[in-house]
Every structure is written in structure tokens, then in C-alpha cells.
Amino acid sequence: MTRYLARRIAQAIVVVILVSMIVFGILHFLPGSPARAMLGVRATPGAIKAFNKANGYTRALPMQYLLYLDHLVHGNLGFSYIRDQSVRSLLALDVPKTALLVGTSYALALIIAIPVGLAQALRRNKPLDHAFTVFSLVGYSMPMFWLGMLLIVVFSVQFHLFPAEAPQGASVSNAFSDPQAMVLPVATLTIVTVAQFSRFMRTSAIDNLLQDYIRTARAKGVSQRQLVLRHLLRNSLLPIVTLVGLSLPFVLSGAIVVEALFNYPGMGWLFWQAAGAHDFPVLMGFTIVVAVATVVGNLLADIAYALMDPRIRYSAS
Amino acid sequence: MLDVGDNILSPGAVVLGGEPEQPAAGEARSAWRTAAGELLGNYLGVAGLGIIVLMALFSFVGPLVYHTQQVNTNLTQVNLAPGGKFPLGTDQVGYDVLGRLMVAGQSSLEVGLAAAVIAVGIGTVWGAVSAFVGGWVDSVMMRVVDALIAIPTVLLVLLLATIVTPSVLTMIYVLGFVSWIITARLVRGEVLVLRTLDYVSASRLAGERPVRIVLRHVVRNVIGIVAVQATFEVANAILLLATLSFLGLGPPPPAVNWGGMLTTGLNYIFDGYWWQIYPAGLCIVLTVVAFNLLGDATRDALDVRLRQR
Numbered sequence: 284m285t286r287y288l289a290r291r292i293a294q295a296i297v298v299v300i301l302v303s304m305i306v307f308g309i310l311h312f313l314p315g316s317p318a319r320a321m322l323g324v325r326a327t328p329g330a331i332k333a334f335n336k337a338n339g340y341t342r343a344l345p346m347q348y349l350l351y352l353d354h355l356v357h358g359n360l361g362f363s364y365i366r367d368q369s370v371r372s373l374l375a376l377d378v379p380k381t382a383l384l385v386g387t388s389y390a391l392a393l394i395i396a397i398p399v400g401l402a403q404a405l406r407r408n409k410p411l412d413h414a415f416t417v418f419s420l421v422g423y424s425m426p427m428f429w430l431g432m433l434l435i436v437v438f439s440v441q442f443h444l445f446p447a448e449a450p451q452g453a454s455v456s457n458a459f460s461d462p463q464a465m466v467l468p469v470a471t472l473t474i475v476t477v478a479q480f481s482r483f484m485r486t487s488a489i490d491n492l493l494q495d496y497i498r499t500a501r502a503k504g505v506s507q508r509q510l511v512l513r514h515l516l517r518n519s520l521l522p523i524v525t526l527v528g529l530s531l532p533f534v535l536s537g538a539i540v541v542e543a544l545f546n547y548p549g550m551g552w553l554f555w556q557a558a559g560a561h562d563f564p565v566l567m568g569f570t571i572v573v574a575v576a577t578v579v580g581n582l583l584a585d586i587a588y589a590l591m592d593p594r595i596r597y598s599a600s
Numbered sequence: 601m602l603d604v605g606d607n608i609l610s611p612g613a614v615v616l617g618g619e620p621e622q623p624a625a626g627e628a629r630s631a632w633r634t635a636a637g638e639l640l641g642n643y644l645g646v647a648g649l650g651i652i653v654l655m656a657l658f659s660f661v662g663p664l665v666y667h668t669q670q671v672n673t674n675l676t677q678v679n680l681a682p683g684g685k686f687p688l689g690t691d692q693v694g695y696d697v698l699g700r701l702m703v704a705g706q707s708s709l710e711v712g713l714a715a716a717v718i719a720v721g722i723g724t725v726w727g728a729v730s731a732f733v734g735g736w737v738d739s740v741m742m743r744v745v746d747a748l749i750a751i752p753t754v755l756l757v758l759l760l761a762t763i764v765t766p767s768v769l770t771m772i773y774v775l776g777f778v779s780w781i782i783t784a785r786l787v788r789g790e791v792l793v794l795r796t797l798d799y800v801s802a803s804r805l806a807g808e809r810p811v812r813i814v815l816r817h818v819v820r821n822v823i824g825i826v827a828v829q830a831t832f833e834v835a836n837a838i839l840l841l842a843t844l845s846f847l848g849l850g851p852p853p854p855a856v857n858w859g860g861m862l863t864t865g866l867n868y869i870f871d872g873y874w875w876q877i878y879p880a881g882l883c884i885v886l887t888v889v890a891f892n893l894l895g896d897a898t899r900d901a902l903d904v905r906l907r908q909r
Binding site for chain 1: 754758759761762835849866870877
């Protein structure tokens with residue numbers, strides 16, 4: 284187990300370094316230079332030269348990368364010239380809001396998708412299974428912004444049940460004081476995620492239903508309730524742990540769209556604004572943070588997986 | 601054991617334990633024919649294929665039959681309700697919506713198909729090289745894949761879209777570049793399994809040249825997986841293009857795609873101009889559903905294990 288852990292952590296570190304290289308590469312190969320981006324198109328050559336020297340852009344590329352890495356390690360994610368604020372302070376403000384949106388949606392999606400997928404597997408090719416298959420198919424074939432818009436039309440324009448705009452305000456506490464406004468953004472993200480997760484769960488449960496241990500349990504006379512809860516559910520959940528970890532980038536992609544649509548001032552919204560304004564330090568800083576979160580999330584999922592399933596640690600070591 | 605990354609973006613994936621039974625090389629031709637027969641016997645797959653053909657005809661042949669003005673705006677006929685001269689009404693600058701759907705469908709389908717071809721092209725080469733070379737090269741190549749998986753697709757697309765000048769062509773490159781990762785993992789996994797199979801070892805022992813082994817045994821078996829993944833990638837690329845248009849970084853006018861039409865139409869959602877919203881949305885959902893159905897059916901058709909049940 285220790286060896287497996289060590290190898291997995293080493294891999295994660297390599298991946299994070301590669302992500303920083305990719306991001307640095309994109310930053311470096313940008314058309315124009317950071318100097319142009321900050322000082323504007325009318326900057327004099329002298330000003331640009333001074334800026335480049337002051338910020339270390341005159342050094343050799345590997346040195347620049349090491350400098351960038353050094354900044355990253357010390358928590359310096361860069362400075363947004365457009366917002367005149369450090370990326371770290373922007374992040375500190377916005378991460379909790381996105382974490383709330385994504386976390387709530389993730390939790391709700393799991394609570395809904397696990398029973399749904401299980402029920403589908405148990406009633407495979409019956410009307411209930413087909414109904415949810417259609418729902419799931421349409422769910423992940425629909426542009427997410429359109430789904431959100433339809434929810435706005437029905438629940439906020441027609442029936443005046445929930446506001447069409449997410450909670451405003453700089454702090455995450457605004458979201459707690461205005462929970463009504465969180466309903467539609469969370470619902471949009473949850474529906475799409477359920478479409479994905481219920482599919483995973485159905486497949487995993489069907490796979491397990493074909494295994495010998497289920498037949499053995501049935502032969503022993505285990506009741507259906509016991510069979511489902513003790514044998515099927517527990518074993519089907521195993522691969523879901525990893526899949527859920529790997530789905531984090533997918534859900535975060537969705538969060539960008541949802542935040543843009545509902546005007547929710549979180550990370551995704553800021554990223555979207557930064558993309559429109561060519562605010563590269565923000566784009567780079569956020570990409571790094573999200574990628575690290577994903578790598579760590581996957582690492583934790585894998586460790587949890589190894590703890591739950593002895594086969595993994597034995598085959599790995 | 602389930603290789604989790606393989607199924608992540610294709611939720612319809614059937615996860616099964618054990619090694620796939622590979623058809624012997626001599627039976628390859630008849631195996632393909634069987635697979636084609638299976639595919640045609642799958643109603644949903646046929647429906648998907650049918651919708652795709654209809655959408656392609658609608659977008660590419662439609663404008664030849666149904667002539668509309670799609671270049672110059674006409675402000676004397678904006679936001680007209682369907683009826684009379686305009687079966688689906690007009691949009692906010694006076695374009696005929698039905699005719700616009702056809703033109704928009706051209707870019708949506710072109711971008712989707714071309715991006716998918718680029719994606720599976722890069723992915724196949726990457727995965728195959730990684731599996732064949734092995735060792736530390738394999739490790740490095742796979743860590744690069746891990747690194748790219750860790751960055752959310754929309755984030756990466758937005759990042760790249762801010763760098764390039766948006767046009768249909770650059771969208772194809774951007775979407776192709778962000779979508780090859782799953783294919784690379786799938787192809788690598790398959791090649792690793794294929795290399796150890798008895799009939800491949802046997803043909804190596806029998807003195808077949810490596811090139812011939814690759815062409816005859818490996819390519820034939822990998823091509824099915826790649827075809828299935830390409831189908832899903834078309835669906836993904838069409839959706840991503842729509843998302844990018846919604847976020848304001850899609851190809852600008854005069855280029856138009858279904859996502860862009862839908863986004864513009866959404867501005868009028870409170871005015872009741874339904875004809876500017878639902879037809880475009882329906883085109884996207886129908887096409888994406890169709891490609892997903894075709895992908896699922898193709899995978900089932902190629903899967904020998906499912907056939908026996």
C-alpha cells in the first residue's frame with residue numbers, strides 16, 4: 284500500500300509539473316508579449332524593454348520557467364493588470380462561491396444518480412430503464428446554457444418560483460442569505476451531472492449483476508433487499524468513486540457556463556470575463572489552480588479506491 | 601478491471617470484466633460484415649444514422665432547393681412570425697430562419713466532423729506510439745495525457761480561443777486539439793492488450809514482418825474503437841462549438857452555427873420569438889443525440905461479447 288501510495292503521489296507531482304509547463308508554454312507563445320498586454324499598443328520600445336527587464340522576460344526561457352515555477356510554489360499566481368489585483372486575492376474571493384455551486388451539485392447528483400442507476404440496472408430494458416436512458420441521452424446532448432434558459436423560462440418567467448439571477452455580492456455568505464436564487468443554477472448543473480453519473484452507475488451495476496457472487500448470494504437465499512443493499516450497491520459503487528473524481532473537470536466546465544448564464548460571480552464567471560478581456564494572468568492562474576484541484580481530487584479518489592478494494596493495492600505492488 | 605478513463609466521456613459505455621475475444625485474423629472480413637449486419641439490426645443506431653443523413657441533406661442540399669438571402673440583412677422584415685413567405689419566420693436582422701438553419705448547419709457539421717477527424721488522428725498516433733515504444737516514453741506520453749485531462753475542456757478551449765482569431769477553421773483546430781485525449785487512452789489500452797494476444801505472438805513467431813503485423817492485426821482491431829470514439833467526438837465538438845458561441849468566443853458573423861443562432865435567439869426569449877430559439881436548439885439536440893446513438897450502436901455491433909446475449 285505504501286509503495287502504491289508513493290508511486291501515485293509521484294505521478295501526481297509529475298502531472299502538476301507538466302500542467303505548469305503547458306500553461307507556461309501557452310503564455311509564452313501568446314501573440315504579442317505580456318508587455319504589450321499591460322502597456323498597450325502605443326507603448327514605446329524603451330518602456331517595453333524596461334518592463335521586460337523588470338519582470339525577467341529578458342532571461343533565457345528555461346530560467347523564465349523556473350522563475351514562474353518559483354512564483355507558483357510561493358503562492359504567487361501572477362497579477363491581473365486589467366483588474367489591478369493579484370490573481371491570488373481574486374481567487375480567494377471566488378473559489379468558495381464556485382466550490383459551493385459545484386459541491387452542492389455534485390452531492391445532489393450523487394444522491395439522485397445512484398438510486399436511479401441502480402433501479403435502471405435492476406429493471407434493465409423495462410419502461411423505467413428506457414425512460415431514464417432517454418432522459419440521460421437528451422441531458423448530455425443538450426447545450427447546458429439552453430437547459431438553464433429553459434429552466435429560467437419555466438420556473439422564473441412562467442411561475443415566478445425562483446429568481447433568474449444567481450445570488451450577487453462579493454462574499455459566499457450572500458449565497459447562503461439568498462438560497463432561493465441558488466436553486467436554478469444548482470438545478471442546471473445537477474441535471475447534466477445526473478445524466479452522466481446515472482449512466483456510470485447503471486453500467487457498473489449491470490456489470491456486477493452478471494458476476495458469480497450475485498448468483499451465489501441468490502442461491503443462498505439472500506433476500507432481494509439484502510442482495511441489492513449489501514452486495515450489489517457496495518460493489519457497484521467502487522468504480523463510481525474514481526469516475527466521480529475524474530468527472531471534476533467536466534463539472535467545472537459546466538460551472539463556467541452556468542456562472543456565465545446566471546451571472547454568478549464565481550471562478551467560472553471571472554474566467555469567462557478574463558477570456559473576453561485577454562486577461563492572461565487570470566486565465567493562467569485559474570487554469571493551474573483548477574488543474575491542481577483535479578489532480579489532487581483524482582489522487583484522493585484513487586487512494587479511497589485502493590482502501591476499499593484490496594485487489595488494487597495487491598496488483599499495484 | 602475497469603480502466604476508468606476510458607469511459608469517462610462516453611457515459612453509455614458498457615463496462616465489462618475480462619479480456620475481449622478477438623476474432624481470428626482470417627475471419628476479419630466476415631466479422632466486419634457481421635458487425636454491419638448487427639448495426640443495421642439496431643433500430644436506435646439506424647435512427648441515429650437516419651437523422652444524421654437528414655441533417656446533412658438539410659444543411660448541404662437544402663439551400664439548393666430553398667433559396668434565401670443569407671448575405672445581406674433586411675431591416676424591413678425583422679422578427680417576423682412564421683407564416684407566408686417565411687415558414688420559420690425571420691431573425692433580428694431579417695434573415696429567413698429556415699434558410700439560416702441550413703447555412704448554420706453546414707458550419708456546425710463541418711466543425712464537428714473535421715474536429716473529430718483531427719482529434720482521433722492525433723489520439724490514435726499518440727496512443728499507438730505510446731503503447732508500442734513503452735518504457736519511459738510511454739510514461740511521459742501518458743502523464744501529458746493526464747495533465748491535459750486535468751484541465752477542464754471548456755477552460756482549455758476558452759484559453760486557446762483567446763489566442764487564435766476565431767473562424768470556422770481555427771475552431772476546427774482548437775476543438776480537435778482539446779478532444780484527442782480519450783482516443784489516445786483507448787488506443788493505447790487496446791494496443792497493449794493486442795500485443796500480448798496469442799495470435800499476434802504466433803504471427804511474429806511465424807516470421808511476419810512488424811509492419812505487416814501492425815497493419816493486419818493491430819490496425820484492424822483498433823479501427824473499430826477509433827470509429828466509435830470519432831462518432832462521440834463529433835457530438836462533443838458540436839456541443840463545444842455551441843458553448844463557445846454562447847460564451848462569445850465562437851466564429852463571428854458572417855459565419856454562423858446552430859449554437860450562435862441559439863445564443864442570439866435567447867436574447868429574445870422574453871419577447872416570445874420562439875422560432876428563433878426552439879428550431880436551432882432542436883437541431884443541436886437532434887444531431888448530438890443522433891451521433892451518440894450511432895456511436896453506442898456501432899460499439900455494440902463491434903462488441904462480440906454483447907452479441908452472444
